[in-house]
Amino acid sequence: MSSSTSTTHARTTASGTPHAVRPPTWDVRALLPGQWDAFYTAVLDAFHESEPAGATALWRRLAEPERCVAVRDGADLVGTAGIFSFRMSVPGGHLVPTAGVTMVGVRSTHRRRGILSDLMRHQLESLQRQGEPLAVLTASEAPIYERFGYGAAARQLSLDIQSRRISLRTPAEPAGAPPLTLALEDPYEALEITEEIYARQVPTRPGMLARAPGWEHLPLLDPPATRAGARPLECVVARIDGRPVGYARYTVSVAWSAANTAEGTVRVRDVEATDPRAYAALWRFLLDTDLTSRVVAPNRPVDDALLHLVSDVRRCAPTVLDSLYVRVVDAPIALTARSYAAPLDLVLDLEDALAPWNRGRWRLTGDASGAVCARTYDAPDLGLDAGALGSAYLGGTTLTELAAAGRVREHTPGALAAATTAFASPAAPWLPHGFCRSLLPRL
Known part of the structure; x- marks a missing residue:
């Protein structure tokens, strides 16, 4: 450079x-x-x-x-x-x-x-x-x-679950369904399995990062000095008919009350599954851990299916925090790189104080199969700045809510609603792990 x-x-x-x-x-x-x-x-x-x-x-x-x-x-x-x-x-x-x-x-x-x-x-x-x-x-x-x-552009859900005060609904098991099993495995020995499951999840949710070689070790960082009394990192793998379909990595710490009652805590590092039955089974395992009364999951997607499995979501103390920030560096390339949930054809008038090459009007035409974005001198349908475009890019923040905050301006009636529908994502964007500052997972 x-x-x-x-x-x-x-x-x-x-x-x-x-x-x-x-x-x-x-x-x-x-x-x-x-x-x-x-x-x-x-x-x-x-x-x-x-x-x-x-x-x-x-x-x-x-x-x-x-x-x-x-x-x-x-x-x-x-x-x-x-x-x-x-x-x-x-x-x-x-x-x-x-x-x-x-x-x-x-x-x-x-x-x-x-x-x-x-x-x-x-x-x-x-x-x-x-x-x-x-x-x-x-x-x-x-x-x-x-x-x-x-x-x-993406938020994260933090959960602090009173595990003894909730129950878990599990998906019905189809007649003749192959058996589902859970097995405790060494996190390092199971790494190839867990990475394959993670890789299958990446294309299904915006904001997830394809882990290049070496990055698979990030979720396994577990220095004793950072455990705060917890046992070393543990891993449970879910299989259906012998085929790996999910896993959870977590730590457990046990404390005892004055009445000699165990009040331990399960701290969830990650849970991934490609099958709804496996996902529910992994959470049941975590919530039912012996000698514990609390399950802490500091980073889950805001549309986590767990919210629809627990009997009382209020006992989970859900909190939503900001997570991933997106900067559109090259607007036409970035807007062409994603697809759109509905057909759209509109002109964006983009303001960008630090990237003059982005500034001006762009005609964006696209649908679920792809998109084209090119310079135009046509009248704008929507006006917005680079930060608003970054927030909306992954589909987790709607253009409508940004417009209500004065961050997006509608010049053509109906353009805002159409663009909001087109920019939507069926799954909420989510960053499963950070990459800034210390590489230690923050639990």
């Missing part, structure tokens, strides 16, 4: 009018050989974190130093930003090249001096040159990245 000082600071809008982009204050440069340790230390310092050796070793294997940039003030490294090369599922089940923005930090002594803005601008322009249509991140603080054109 080149330094941001070599970037052209005069852009041209769709109409041909020059548009000035604020020149950078800081020199953003790619890492040189031998600078990774200092870079990684600066990242941990920015987040006031330290990591056990196992996590650090995995981070080293997964990191892409050639996609990391830094800002220095003299000899001091004061700003960092990195990228992971992902493929993300979008509506229609396609896997689209996506930049996973990570390790973004600024030293506390250098905050509010423009370093973050220069890092993000440099990164965005580099991605556009390299042809990556999308960037995603998880935000340590929600308000930070909206000003850089990122929109909250």
Whole structure:
């Protein structure tokens, strides 16, 4: 990557009018050989974190130093930003090249001096040159990245279940159905099985990341120092007629009350299944764990089937939080990469303060089989900014709700309703695991 000082600071809008982009204050440069340790230390310092050796070793294997940039003030490294090369599922089940923005930090002594803005601008322009249509991140603080054109596109459901106070409805078993069995297996020895099940789920839900080699070890990180008294990570595999169809990974900690009553907690790391019977059976297993009265699942999709299996959802204390933020780097490529739930033909008037190449009017024509997006000078049907487009892109945030917040403007009557229907996804977008800051799963 080149330094941001070599970037052209005069852009041209769709109409041909020059548009000035604020020149950078800081020199953003790619890492040189031998600078990774200092870079990684600066990242941990920015987040006031330290990591056990196992996590650090995995981070080293997964990191892409050639996609990391830094800002220095003299000899001091004061700003960092990195990228992971992902493929993300979008509506229609396609896997689209996506930049996973990570390790973004600024030293506390250098905050509010423009370093973050220069890092993000440099990164965005580099991605556009390299042809990556999308960037995603998880935000340590929600308000930070909206000003850089990122929109909250996926949410996560957090559950804290009083397992002794609910029952579970299970799908009816068809007559003559093959037997379903559950077996405890070593998480590492079962890794090939669990990854195959995970890979089958990726195209079914927008926001999921196809795990490249090495990333399958992320859900297995289990340093003793982070267990807070829990046993090591455990895994249960569901099979129907001997064929693996689901799994759950979890930890168990047991505490005893003054009355000598066990009040243990099951902490769910992940549950995946390709069969409804298996999914229900895995949750029944987790909820019925001996010596426990609580099941905590901090990251589930907002449309999780579990909500329709439990007898009393109020005993699950569901909480919805923001999760994945999406930045449309190249609008025509990104809009063409996904499919649409209903036929549409409309002109979008897109505002994008940091990506002038996106700014202007785009005619989007598409349906369930694909789409075409091209420049146009026709009158707009809808107007929106880059952040709103990012929020709506995966189908989890509707254009109608964004319009109610003043983020989308309808110029042609009926266009908003038609676009909302077309942009919808049958499954809510969801990011099963993070990739920013510490790689340790946050339970």
